[in-house]
Each structure stands twice: as structure tokens, then as C-alpha cells.
Amino acid sequence: MREITHLLANDVTMPGAVSGRIGDVFDPNNGVVQAQVTLGDKALLDRAVAVAKAAQPAWAATNPQRRARIMFAFKALVEKNMDELAHMLSSEHGKVIADAKGDIQRGLEVIEFCCGIPHALKGEYTYGAGPGIDVYSMRMPLGIGAGITPFNFPAMIPMWMFGPAIATGNAFILKPSERDPSVPVRLAELMLEAGLPEGILQVLHGDKEMVDAILDHPDIKGVSFVGSSDIAHYVYKRGVDAGKRVQAMGGAKNHGIVMPDADLDQVVNDLSGAAFGSAGERCMALPVVTPVGEKTANALREKLIPAIEGLRVGISTDEEAHYGPVVTASHKAKVEQWIQTGVDEGAELVVDGRGFKLQGHEDGFFVGPSLFDHVKPTMQSYKEEIFGPVLQMVRAESFEEALALPSQHQYGNGVAIFTRNGHAAREFAARVDVGMVGINVPIPVPVAYHTFGGWKRSAFGDTNQHGMEGVKFWTKVKTITQRWPDGSPDGSNAFVIPTMG
Ligand code: NAD
Numbered sequence: 116m117r118e119i120t121h122l123l124a125n126d127v128t129m130p131g132a133v134s135g136r137i138g139d140v141f142d143p144n145n146g147v148v149q150a151q152v153t154l155g156d157k158a159l160l161d162r163a164v165a166v167a168k169a170a171q172p173a174w175a176a177t178n179p180q181r182r183a184r185i186m187f188a189f190k191a192l193v194e195k196n197m198d199e200l201a202h203m204l205s206s207e208h209g210k211v212i213a214d215a216k217g218d219i220q221r222g223l224e225v226i227e228f229c230c231g232i233p234h235a236l237k238g239e240y241t242y243g244a245g246p247g248i249d250v251y252s253m254r255m256p257l258g259i260g261a262g263i264t265p266f267n268f269p270a271m272i273p274m275w276m277f278g279p280a281i282a283t284g285n286a287f288i289l290k291p292s293e294r295d296p297s298v299p300v301r302l303a304e305l306m307l308e309a310g311l312p313e314g315i316l317q318v319l320h321g322d323k324e325m326v327d328a329i330l331d332h333p334d335i336k337g338v339s340f341v342g343s344s345d346i347a348h349y350v351y352k353r354g355v356d357a358g359k360r361v362q363a364m365g366g367a368k369n370h371g372i373v374m375p376d377a378d379l380d381q382v383v384n385d386l387s388g389a390a391f392g393s394a395g396e397r398c399m400a401l402p403v404v405t406p407v408g409e410k411t412a413n414a415l416r417e418k419l420i421p422a423i424e425g426l427r428v429g430i431s432t433d434e435e436a437h438y439g440p441v442v443t444a445s446h447k448a449k450v451e452q453w454i455q456t457g458v459d460e461g462a463e464l465v466v467d468g469r470g471f472k473l474q475g476h477e478d479g480f481f482v483g484p485s486l487f488d489h490v491k492p493t494m495q496s497y498k499e500e501i502f503g504p505v506l507q508m509v510r511a512e513s514f515e516e517a518l519a520l521p522s523q524h525q526y527g528n529g530v531a532i533f534t535r536n537g538h539a540a541r542e543f544a545a546r547v548d549v550g551m552v553g554i555n556v557p558i559p560v561p562v563a564y565h566t567f568g569g570w571k572r573s574a575f576g577d578t579n580q581h582g583m584e585g586v587k588f589w590t591k592v593k594t595i596t597q598r599w600p601d602g603s604p605d606g607s608n609a610f611v612i613p614t615m616g
Pocket residue numbers: 263264265266267268290291292293321322323326327341342343344346347364365366367397398500502528569573
């Protein structure tokens with residue numbers, strides 16, 4: 116059985132540092148265990164942190180331009196290895212190859228931003244803030260940062276975190292999802308190949324035990340987490356209690372509002388990809404569609420049914436497949452259970468994806484596409500995240516009712532409105548209580564130089580991922596007030612708080 120181990124600086128891999136616990140990594144196309152991942156413990160983390168602590172000051176003292184050159188070299192290496200990485204990712208996650216490449220590419224765009232880190236780190240300077248006095252600020256690294264990542268973007272989300280953390284001069288410990296851990300390790304190997312000094316990026320596998328050890332470790336100063344909301348909340352509270360800076364992104368239930376004037380063919384095309392792409396396992400998927408008005412709802416339903424029934428579910432290397440399997444058998448069971456809950460709650464199951472079997476891959480974790488109509492906001496299957504290939508139609512009578520649905524939902528990650536009416540779109544974008552809004556854009560994941568982050572139970576902490584928010588999260592500001600007196604007495608009263616008046 117293939118073993119996936121931690122990526123540690125050389126002197127950390129000493130006997131006795133590994134817990135002996137392992138986790139299964141599946142091939143979701145066939146339902147078999149393809150590898151085992153070694154799960155680490157506190158003792159291992161302690162050693163890794165000690166190495167990181169020793170390596171970090173020299174890295175922080177390396178000028179930003181040199182640090183940026185490593186980012187450039189890394190980007191070139193990832194591009195060179197794109198096919199290998201995409202196949203590796205797809206084989207553990209189950210997303211189709213083109214989508215796996217998108218996962219890697221979106222992460223690389225954050226690395227491209229990090230190539231400009233010298234510019235982003237320039238501080239502020241005020242000459243002559245008082246007599247002979249100048250004030251300036253510097254952004255200093257936190258020291259050691261850690262990232263805890265979910266299974267659904269095993270390339271992009273680690274890069275969201277380690278790119279800005281390392282570019283700003285921190286050492287970084289990555290704890291990727293134990294369900295698809297190979298790509299994060301490979302990315303870290305490529306960072307070392309690009310010239311990153313040993314100890315600045317280490318990958319430690321694990322589960323709750325390792326997460327808790329990270330949250331409690333006094334030398335880890337910042338933690339970035341992405342995953343489900345209950346765990347995000349837990350991570351946030353425990354990390355903040357331990358005195359750390361924490362950003363913790365959680366789950367989602369994104370709505371697509373369809374106004375009566377929308378181009379329905381375009382909407383159906385956009386919704387098919389946004390609801391079912393990656394088997395719905397995206398935090399920016401659109402699992403809820405809200406048409407405004409009965410006429411819009413009926414027309415949309417009529418067009419959606421054949422589009423959904425025509426989706427091709429296939430193994431992740433099938434170039435014709437729209438989407439592949441979900442990540443594990445237990446996740447498949449959970450998605451199918453949510454479909455049953457929707458039925459029990461009285462929603463109309465128009466297309467039923469349960470019990471789907473792919474010929475020749477009967478043990479794979481496939482779920483066919485499902486469509487519900489007449490879903491009500493009071494239903495549990497609407498309130499919670501399903502994270503599978505299930506689209507729920509919640510009809511609204513008016514723009515105001517449609518606006519209220521995502522605004523009142525517990526999650527506030529993303530939302531989209533489809534319309535030709537600029538005024539309605541502008542009004543919606545300003546008033547909806549959600550962090551990321553798409554106007555005729557079904558998956559409004561902001562570009563790398565803007566920032567990513569939801570509202571309400573979709574994110575705990577107040578700093579977003581990547582862009583300048585990422586730089587801010589991984590640095591602390593030091594402000595220096597300096598005076599170079601010319602020797603003559605300035606006549607001020609040293610017992611009074613100095614003012615610039
Ligand atoms: P998850 O919460 O199960 O796991 C995320 C991480 O937490 C993993 O590294 C895992 O090892 C760790 N973990 C699991 N259980 C833990 C526990 N009890 N205590 C401490 N740590 C624990 O999430 P997942 O299933 O890997 O990912 C899917 C979830 O992530 C979905 O809810 C999705 O919406 C969310 N997500 C959110 C965003 C965002 O930016 N808001 C992006 C991607 C995914």
C-alpha cells in the first residue's frame with residue numbers, strides 16, 4: 116500500500132515522532148483505498164515548529180525581491196508539472212481533469228500576486244510629522260503561521276495560505292485534508308525545488324489531534340482555516356483563546372436569483388456548471404435557485420429538467436464528463452440522506468440522482484444530479500449545506516422576497532443575480548447580506564488581487580483570504596516615530612503628552 120507521509124525539514128524526521136495512526140485515501144472512481152496517510156501528533160508538531168522557529172529569522176531577513184523570485188520559480192515549476200498535479204488531484208478528489216487544472220490555476224494566481232510582494236510590503240511614511248520628526252510603518256511577519264485546509268480545493272486553498280504567508284517572511288506549517296493529501300505535499304516539494312530554504316514550509320498530516328496541537332502551540336502565531344462551519348467556529352474560538360490571529364472560513368448555501376428579464380438559456384447553462392460542477396463540492400457552488408415570479412419559475416424548470424438529465428457523470432479522467440464522483444462513500448451517503456430529508460419534508464423531487472451506478476465503476480462514489488422544486492425556507496434541507504450535486508428551487512414572488520432569502524440564511528458566502536436590469540442588480544448587490552456577489556456571474560470567486568471571504572456563518576474572523584487582506588493577515592504593523600534633533604532645546608514640557616499641535 117502506498118504511504119503518504121509528512122513533508123518535514125530533514126532534522127525533524129526522527130524516530131518516535133510519528134503517532135502510528137493512519138488514514139485511508141480512496142480512489143473515488145472505484146471506491147478502493149489507494150493509499151494510506153500517516154497522521155501526526157503533538158510530538159511531531161513540536162519538532163516541526165522548533166525547526167521552523169530556527170529557520171524563520173533568516174527567511175524574514177531575506178529581502179522581499181529574493182523571496183519573490185522563489186515565487187516566480189515555483190509558479191514555473193507548477194506550470195511545468197501541471198498535468199501530473201492535475202491527475203494526482205483528480206485521482207484523490209474525484210473532480211474532472213479540466214476542473215483539477217482550474218483548482219491549481221486559481222491557486223497559482225495567488226502565487227502571481229505574491230510575485231509582487233515587494234510592492235505590497237511597502238510601508239507608509241510621513242516626513243515632518245512634527246519638528247524633526249518622521250513617522251513610518253513596517254509590515255513584519257508574524258513568525259510561524261499554520262494553515263488547515265479542506266478536501267475540496269487541495270491545490271488552490273493551500274496556495275491561498277502558504278503563498279502570502281511565506282512571501283511576507285513567515286515560516287508555514289500546512290495541515291491539509293487527510294482525504295486528498297498528495298497534492299499539497301507535491302506543491303511543498305516544488306517550493307523547495309524553487310529554492311525555498313528548509314524548514315520554511317512543512318506539511319504535517321493529521322486530523323483533530325493535529326489541529327488541536329496547532330491551535331494550542333504557543334509558537335504558532337497565526338492560523339488560517341477553511342472547512343465546514345462548526346469546525347471553523349471551533350478553530351476560531353480555540354485559536355483566539357490561545358492568543359493567535361485566526362481567520363476561519365466555513366460552509367455555504369449560495370443562491371442564484373433569476374429575475375423575470377434574465378436570459379434563461381444562459382442561466383440554465385450557468386446553473387448547470389455552478390450547481391453540478393465538481394459534484395457540487397464547492398463552497399461557491401450555486402445549490403439554490405430562486406426564480407422571481409411563477410412564470411419565470413415554470414419556464415426555468417422546463418429548461419432545467421432536460422439540461423440536468425443530460426449531464427454526463429463519469430470517472431474523473433473522462434474528458435466528456437461534466438462531473439465525477441464525490442470524495443468518499445460516507446459523503447455520498449450523506450448527500451443521499453439529504454435528498455431523502457428533502458422528500459420527507461415535502462419538497463418535490465423532480466430529478467432523482469440517488470442510486471446512480473456508473474457501468475464498470477459500480478463501487479465508485481457517484482451521485483447522479485438531483486433537482487428539487489417547491490423547496491421552502493423552513494425546510495432543514497434548505498437551511499443546511501448539502502455539498503453535493505443537488506439543486507433546490509425556492510420560488511419567490513417578488514424581488515424583495517428573493518433578496519430576503521440569502522440575506523436571512525445562516526450562511527453568507529456567495530450569491531448571484533441573473534438579470535438584464537442594471538438598477539435591480541445594483542440594488543441587489545448593495546442590499547444583500549452576503550460577502551461575495553455575482554451579477555450574471557454564477558461563481559463569483561474574486562480574482563487573486565481582490566479578496567475572498569463570506570459573511571455570517573461562512574467566515575469567522577475579520578480578515579479575508581488573499582489580495583492585500585492576505586498580506587495584512589500574515590503581517591503585523593510596526594509604527595516608528597523618529598526624531599533627529601539638531602541639538603537646540605525644543606522647549607517642550609516633557610511631562611505633557613506630546614502633540615503635533
Ligand atoms: P472539514 O471541516 O471536515 O475539514 C476541514 C479541515 O478540518 C480538515 O483539514 C480536517 O482534517 C479538519 N478537521 C476535521 N474535523 C475536525 C475536528 N473535529 N476538529 C478539528 N479539525 C477538524 O471540511 P471538508 O469536508 O474537508 O471541506 C468541505 C467544507 O469546507 C464545506 O463545508 C465547504 O463549504 C467548506 N469550504 C469553505 C470554503 C470557504 O472559503 N468558505 C472554501 C472551501 C470549502
